[in-house]
Amino acid sequence: MPAADTAPTFDGEAIIRVRGLRNCFGEQVIHDNLDLDVRRGEILGVVGGSGTGKSVLMRSIIGLQQPDEGSVHVFGDDVLNASDDTEIDIRKRWGVLFQGGALFSTLTVSENVQVPLKEFYPQFDQQLLEEIAAYKVVMTGLPPNAGPKYPAELSGGMKKRAGLARSLALDPELLFLDEPTAGLDPIGAAAFDELTRSLQRTLGLTVFLITHDLDSLYAICDRVAVLADKRVIAVGTIDELLALDHPWIQEYFNGPRGRAAVSSAERAAAKGA
16 A cells, blocks of 8 residues: 655646645744645545644635745645736635635525625626526525525525535635534535535536545545644545554544444445445
């Protein structure tokens, strides 16, 4: 079994390239000399213990967190030093689902989906905006009548799907998902995983997935990046990661929840066969 990539190198097919990233909050160092490549067309799971900076990494990539050092390239462009026009062009090509959905509570689901469309395409008339929003709502598995509802009228799973619909409003190539199955019951989480994989294949998406859900890692991730010791210590398939002797990796994947996830994945594979 080949070892996982312990020192990521630039891949011409990398849609995201992070090099030498350093993030600090006061004297607290979150990342130090962090490197990561995300390959075009893959679902990359990002895992790590609490406080390892998974969300901070995502925010650094999408420009919401200015790192102290390092470089971030997305689609080959330098995100941290992009001109206004280049930044707009880049942002049109990705979508983001924040934790909990992060919907605007005073807007309906349809209006939430229309927010990025109005920002980047102000010339679109209202009828077109509503048609696009309705299509995205149905695409993510919500009933058509969810469009006029407010977030407070939705279940937790429906809020996640509404947030996903908004993240897909601009037909992105790259999708960032921050803990999309957190708080969902096992059936709802599995359904969201299946939806993510289906959309990834149908739309040709590259997915950057932050998760604690071992079932999600086994079910849909092509590779997994492990954050520990203030950097990405390994990237690879789960089998490749299991071949490493890092204590956190072994505890995470071989603990009780890891063994349960393996059993679940094996049952799903047998059922599919």
